[in-house]
Every structure is written in C-alpha cells, then in structure tokens.
Amino acid sequence: MKKQITFITGNENKAREAQEILHPIKVKISDIGYPEIQDKIENVATNGAENAFKRLKKPLIVEDSGLFIDAYNGFPGPYSSYVHQTIKNKGILELMKNQKNRDCHFKSIVAYIDKDTTKIFKGKVVGKIAHQQKGKHGFGYDPIFIPKNKNKTFGQMDMEAKNQLSHRRKALKKLDHWLKKQ
Numbered sequence: 001m002k003k004q005i006t007f008i009t010g011n012e013n014k015a016r017e018a019q020e021i022l023h024p025i026k027v028k029i030s031d032i033g034y035p036e037i038q039d040k041i042e043n044v045a046t047n048g049a050e051n052a053f054k055r056l057k058k059p060l061i062v063e064d065s066g067l068f069i070d071a072y073n074g075f076p077g078p079y080s081s082y083v084h085q086t087i088k089n090k091g092i093l094e095l096m097k098n099q100k101n102r103d104c105h106f107k108s109i110v111a112y113i114d115k116d117t118t119k120i121f122k123g124k125v126v127g128k129i130a131h132q133q134k135g136k137h138g139f140g141y142d143p144i145f146i147p148k149n150k151n152k153t154f155g156q157m158d159m160e161a162k163n164q165l166s167h168r169r170k171a172l173k174k175l176d177h178w179l180k181k182q
Ligand code: IMP
Pocket: 063, 064, 065, 066, 067, 080, 081, 082, 084, 106, 138, 139, 140, 141, 142, 154, 166
C-alpha cells in the first residue's frame, strides 16, 4: 500500500476531506497546478494528473467536478466553474424559471496516477435544482442543490452532513478501497 499521495489542488477543504477518507495514507497538498483542457471532466482530471506527474514524479491525484442539469443536456458540466463565476446561482435559477424538470446531479472524477497506473474513480449525487437559493454553508452551487430524498439544499447543511452525501466523497471512497487493496 502507498504510504503517501499528493493531492494537486489549491483547495484545502478538498485535501482535508481526502485525508479523512484515505487515512492512514498521508495526503500531501500541492498547488503546482495543471492546464484545464476544455473537455469532459473525466479527461480534464486525467490530463491534469498526467501533466502534474511529469513534473512531480510521485503518486498523485487530481479531482474535477461539475453540476449537470438534465433539462439542459448536462449544462454547465465541465464549464461549471466558469458559469458559476459569470451568471452565478441567480443566472441558473433564471434559466430554470419555467422548467418542470429540475433533475440534476453533481459528478466528481478523481484521477490517480503513479509510475505504473492511471485510473479514474467516479462519484455522483443526484438531486434537484431548488426554486430559490437557501443556506449559507458550502460553496458554488450548494445553495441551489437539493439532494434526492432531502428537503434541504447543500447550502443548508453543515460541512459534515454534506460530505456524507457528496459526489467527491463517493469518488474518494472508491479510490480508498482500491489503494488499500494494492
Ligand atoms: P472544480 O472541480 O473545483 O473545478 O469545481 C468545478 C465547479 O463545480 C466549482 O467551481 C463549483 O461551482 C461546482 N462544484 C463542484 N463541486 C461542488 C459542490 O460540492 N458544491 C457546489 N458546487 C460544486
């Protein structure tokens, strides 16, 4: 089993979540960055991991995620970050104004790479786009996302409650399972 892996991210919360899940494997955080190609998030994460591995030459992970809205064929998907920066949650609610189908999901891809293997792990959480923003917790689309079988948005849940359900946790759990079998 690997003793240590590096998480290429600028987001300490993501790294902390990964550390909790992957314990006793040590998760080091590194913000060396990688080019984000415009493609499916599976390819964004894999390409990022390969790029970072060329420089770091140590086992590492890259995570990429997004919100996918069924009524808009998976938009904003790989553009989630840009769309959130530009039209924000208010813009998404405007797009959804006359939509009956509010189904959507978050997806997370964790790409792992070492000298022998490149592998991806997927996590998904399904839910609905709320009719209005609710809650102050979390980040991004959390205030407009209601996970299936719940009546609160991610934004109304504290970090622990959200992380129990999150797409990222599911992907990291699969990575954990695989790493501990090696
Ligand atoms: P990235 O994987 O950090 O690039 O995330 C892409 C974008 O998807 C973020 O900027 C958020 O807008 C959105 N996103 C990803 N995961 C979440 C989440 O757990 N909650 C809310 N928004 C998220």
